[in-house]
Amino acid sequence: MYNREENRMADVESLYFKDKKEIKKAGNTVGILLSVCQGMTFVLGLGVSFILMFGRYVLKTEVLNNVNVLNLINVLLVAVGMLLPTVITIFLCREKLTNILRAERPKKGLFLGSVLLAFGANALCNISSSIVKAVLSLFGLPVTEMPQNNGGGVENYFVSVLCIAVAPALIEEFIFRGFVLQILSKKSTASVAVLMSAVLFGLLHGNMVQAVFAFGMGLVFALITIKTESIWPAVIAHFLNNFISVNLDFISKKLSPTTQHLAGSTYFVVSLIICILGLLILLKNDPQYFQIKRTKKEYSTSSLIKWTLKTPGMITFVVLCAVEILFM
Secondary structure, eight states, X not given: OHHXXXXXXXXXXXXXXXXXXXHHHHHHHHHHHHHHHHHHXXXXXXXXXXXHHHHHHTSXXXXXXXXXXXXXXHHHHHHHHHHHHHHHHHHHTTOOXXXXXXXOOOOHHHHHHHHXXXXXXXXXXXXXXXXXXXXXXXXXXXXXXXXXXXXXSHHHHHHHIIIIIIHHHHHHIIIIIIIIHHHHHHHSOHHHHHHHHHHHHHHXXXXXXXXXXXXXXXXXXXXXXXXXXXXXXXXXXXXXXXXXXXXXXXXXXXSOHHHHXXXXXXXXXXXXXXXXXXXXXXXXXXXXXXXXXXXXXXXXXXXXXXXXXXXXXXXXXXXXXXXXXXXX
């Protein structure tokens, strides 16, 4: 009897250390991947900057002064710097691309409701980033925001849509709601994976204002990906949010300050209505939509988060992001 109980305790302890090791390995893999993505993007950007300066000032190449060309080059660098390491990591981890893409066909109601919820949540997340912006300004701290576009015209419009709406929706969703969310939820729990993927998504954006906004949207995108078992609702909502943002930015240049304020208020109200509509559709189709089933009940959420974060890869990524947020 004593030996049987002793063996059972030994098995439990062995399982504990095995699960802990797997969770830490997943966190380390994600951290290393995102650190490499940051490093590659920075190095490629630096190299191309030198080439552009050489072409502009030595070779006197006028095409390199075109802002649309520069924006396209920047998107290409980001695509190479982030997608290449991710694809290599997927291959090394022996993950199936079909699992990463989560291309299941959800019910129409869940698909529509998820897209509407994520689209409407954009305005709510903008409130949180505006609060952070106001607090930073109040204490005299610098506020950094990514510019939407540089000028007008049809060419600039389509380049802006490609660079701001299409590319981020595909690249970021493939990496964060595809690989990162998949590998973390596979080794840990879905709720921890949703939270951690959103935190990492926010940190990658490189400044406080965008980090808060991206964290909020990351939570929503991760949730709808888990519940629909497909990244495509998140891809579509991500594209629509950025697409509307591009259009509002172009339109606002032609409006008076008062009309701009009115347009912004109208957009917020419409977004809120769409968000509520999406919420109602989701609850009608799945009353437990916002309940994430928990696995590995023997481990606390705090332990799972700690194991995920306390790895060399994750620590390196967080430090790189902190440096970028504070000094760049």
